[in-house]
Amino acid sequence: MAIHFTEQELAERRAAACKAMAADGLDGLLIFRQESMYYLTGYDTFGFVYFQCLYLGADGEMFLMTRAPDLRQAQHTSVIDDIHIWVDREGVNPARELRDLLHQRRLSGKKLGVEWESYGLTAANGRKLEHALDGFCDLVDASTLVSRLRLVKSPAELDYVRRAAELADDAYDRAYELAGPGADEGAILAAMQGAVFEGGGDYAGNEFIIGSGRDALLCRYKAGRRKLDAQDQLTLEWAGVYRHYHAAMMNTFLIGEASDEHKALHAAAEEAILACEAMLKPGSTMSDVFHAHARTLDAHGLKDHRMNACGYAMGTCFAPNWMDWPMFYDGNPVELKPGMTFFIHIIIANSDAGRAMTLGRSSIVGETGPEVLSKRPLDLVVR
Known part of the structure; x- marks a missing residue:
């Protein structure tokens, strides 16, 4: 695992993010900014140009949803253990697969922050995300939550x-x-x-x-x-x-x-x-x-x-x-x-x-x- 900070420092950063979530009344955060992912876990890639999301719960639970080329990237450069791959195929909608992963973690009806202001979330994918999670949970703009910690x-x-x-x-x-x-x-x-x-x-x-x-x-x-x-x-x-x-x-x-x-x-x-x-x-x-x-x-x-x-x-x-x-x-x-x-x-x-x-x-x-x-x-x- 090639991370450039101690695992303790990365854990302290995630703990600070969880504290900030709690202060904002959030149950979790859907992270799309690559800078945030790197800051919190060490994850280093340019695959963020496609749909990928790091979920961090206010309780510290964490998982990554990404594409197959970034599986080993995450394994080699980050402390993320729970990695899920969405498969490239015609008509695929990874936002729905993300909803399924959130449902498995009993996040229905919860209040989740989203990094809407992100190069890792195009307008098209953002619309799919909103549609997939409509009625499932309450989405709140939390684009600067991690950015403020990184400052x-x-x-x-x-x-x-x-x-x-x-x-x-x-x-x-x-x-x-x-x-x-x-x-x-x-x-x-x-x-x-x-x-x-x-x-x-x-x-x-x-x-x-x-x-x-x-x-x-x-x-x-x-x-x-x-x-x-x-x-x-x-x-x-x-x-x-x-x-x-x-x-x-x-x-x-x-x-x-x-x-x-x-x-x-x-x-x-x-x-x-x-x-x-x-x-x-x-x-x-x-x-x-x-x-x-x-x-x-x-x-x-x-x-x-x-x-x-x-x-x-x-x-x-x-x-x-x-x-x-x-x-x-x-x-x-x-x-x-x-x-x-x-x-x-x-x-x-x-x-x-x-x-x-x-x-x-x-x-x-x-x-x-x-x-x-x-x-x-x-x-x-x-x-």
């Missing part, structure tokens, strides 16, 4: 986050070495991803993001590569990943000479990220961090060129993205506590002038302030 990391989890950050710094070094006039974006990406794998890391929850020229203003991955011009801008967003724990970074490298306009954008971005990080302390809210970002960039006349969010939690994430709950945006009331980990990104995209500037790095919330994880400077990079 504060254990010492073992923080060790993995710190290792992920080291791998992110290694990837930064590879990009720094290769970036310059004539450099190929594909070679840069290969070197960055290679650094993570060579360090014992994993695939990220989404693709590394790269864009140069006018595409340096993008903050999403897209297909297609180019070589850097003698005078260019290169935006990179990537993450070190270890045991599925992420530590993201972001930066815009300038190729050739730095214009005064780019220097001014970098100065604003550096001031903004430091202002945000100053708010990473117990008692602050997610909204407080966002407002530090907005106030700073707006004071530089960049309101029209900034984003409406400036980062999010870091942790265990599976495809299709590494953005964990919650996010820094206006009005978000979630309060920061020691042991939470976050990625703050400052993204400035001036489409009128065709100029981009970004800075981003991950931190752990400490007792009095942030533990910045990246050891690389915030200085303007010119290659």
Whole structure:
């Protein structure tokens, strides 16, 4: 069994989830988020893209319903003993089979939480689930029950986050070495991803993001590569990943000479990220961090060129993205506590002038302030 935490720690997590269920008046939880399954049991797969459900009762009873390819996956990577397989065949409805398993455990008429907000539960399967359980039990949205528990990391989890950050710094070094006039974006990406794998890391929850020229203003991955011009801008967003724990970074490298306009954008971005990080302390809210970002960039006349969010939690994430709950945006009331980990990104995209500037790095919330994880400077990079 290849789990990355002690069985005791996993048991303590499940006990905390059961306590949270009891507080919410739930008899059990239907879990569809792969992050939740990994957190509670160690179960590690990408088979969640098909219908699968981990049931955890408020009494601690647990079973997994999944497909045949994930039977051994669960046996090898988790502490789950009770595994049920639904068979692929025309017309199959695994939601009905799940109802039968719940019926066998005398859960008829009970109040069950559901992780509706999950990539592991498509709208179509969600409708089948509702139909199958209609009249059988009372379903309640409990999408954030486990996510809230996951927000504060254990010492073992923080060790993995710190290792992920080291791998992110290694990837930064590879990009720094290769970036310059004539450099190929594909070679840069290969070197960055290679650094993570060579360090014992994993695939990220989404693709590394790269864009140069006018595409340096993008903050999403897209297909297609180019070589850097003698005078260019290169935006990179990537993450070190270890045991599925992420530590993201972001930066815009300038190729050739730095214009005064780019220097001014970098100065604003550096001031903004430091202002945000100053708010990473117990008692602050997610909204407080966002407002530090907005106030700073707006004071530089960049309101029209900034984003409406400036980062999010870091942790265990599976495809299709590494953005964990919650996010820094206006009005978000979630309060920061020691042991939470976050990625703050400052993204400035001036489409009128065709100029981009970004800075981003991950931190752990400490007792009095942030533990910045990246050891690389915030200085303007010119290659």
